[in-house]
Amino acid sequence: MRILVLGSGAREHAILLALKGEEDGHELFAAPGNAGIGEVAALVPTLDPVDPAAVTEYANAERIDLVVVGPEAPLVAGVADALRERGIPVFGPGKAAAQLEGSKAFAKRIMEAAGVPTGRATRAHTRAEVESALDAYGAPYVVKADGLAAGKGVIVTSDREAALAHADAYLGASPVLIEEFLSGPEVSLFFVSDGDTVRALSPAQDFKRAYDGDEGPNTGGMGAYSPLPWLAGAFGGEEEFVAEVTRTVAEPVIRQLDAEGTPFIGLLYAGLILTEQGVKVIEFNARFGDPETQVVLARLATPLSSLLMAAASGNLEDEPAPQFAEAAAVTVVVASEGYPEAPVTGREIHGIEAAEAVEGVHLAHAATAAREGALVATGGRVLNVVALGNTFFQARDRAYRAVDALTLDGSHHRRDIAARVAEEPSAD
DSSP states (O other), X not given: OEEEEEEOSHHHHHHHHHHHTSTTXXXXXEEEOOTTGGGXXXXXXXXXXXXXXXXXXXXXXXXXXXXXXXXXXXHHTTXXXXXXXXXXXXESOOTTXXXXXXXXXXXXXXXXXXXXXXXXXXXXXXXXXXXXXXXXXXXXXXXXXXXXXXXXXXXXESOHHHHHHHHHHHTTTSOXXXXXXXXXXXXXXXXXXXXXXXXXXXXXXXXXXXEGGGEEEEOSOSEEEEOOTTHHHHHSSHHHHHHHHIIIIIHHHXXXXXXXXXXXXXXXXXXXXXXXXXXXXXXXXXXXXXXXXXXXXXXXXXXXXXXHHHHHTTOGGGSOOOOBOSOEEEEEEEEOTTTTTSOOOOOBOBOHHHHHTSTTEEEEESSEEEETTEEEEXXXXXXXXXXXXXXXXXXXXXXXXXXXXXXXXXXXXOSOTTGGGOOOOOOO
């Protein structure tokens, strides 16, 4: 197939690497892409991924068989709608269904209508309404921007003034949501949907805080791992957990959106928390999560293209459940100095070949460009080091050996990704 992937981050690089690894020999295109993506796909840097007309005209002119929308902005801009109107298969929901991510208030309404378990929330339009909701729910305070915020629109704090300051940063442009604090381990679970049928992928866990021990500000994600062996303790295993969430979360939401005339075709991301009262939804995204995609797709044994095309064409019911390798996968994000508040860009990156020479390791480029013969950082999250191993101990060891081979002045990364699940092998 001729496949166009929209986006320029590590998530899109991971999608393209999975497609490149298939035996079918796809012709791959990416708009706009980055330096790493350019090694596996033809770049279309002049194509604006949030321009519905431009994307549609390009896909039609280049006889693209399938368009895969990576980030959220093109979805909310209605790119998928324009493509479908021209009969071009696209993996990604239309503008109306994408409001599941584009508006936290919309998502809460859909969950309530579908009977999906989630935390209580209040939509606030003014400072006074924010203060009232904070006092009603109490600390720790959870404040969310209602619209898109690139993974950084949420604050969880016991500092009331910090919560108010976060709300003030978004009020005026949009409402904010004040939510009750939910406690427990978090799980990211992806569902492929054709608007009717859903197929679950393997769960993962990501790390949002900037520094070790879950300290520092929220980020777009500093690392992830998959699968989650500790699910066996609470649910009897991954299969049982996935089945429950499919039944109580994914299927009801997909049915509700279909009933409202906004079928969801694409990737439903469920951010979940395992509370003492059971599994609850923290949030939904309308596309592959980053950096969880990097570890989930690294373990995917089923051809990704068949899943994406089956969803885009409405034939997912005929597609068997996705299969995954038993390997452990870990990804560590290398970020620019100053990330997430004020990342320093333009610095050279060295050690790529040495990092990729580590067994079981590959790199997913998040924000890189080739300039005058050098590889430079162009954003906050720069590289994802992805490692596979027979055990999490082996995968982590490989990942951090590769990280240590990289050089980017002032960069930082977490050293505790997947530490919880990576027991050192005994000497016996």
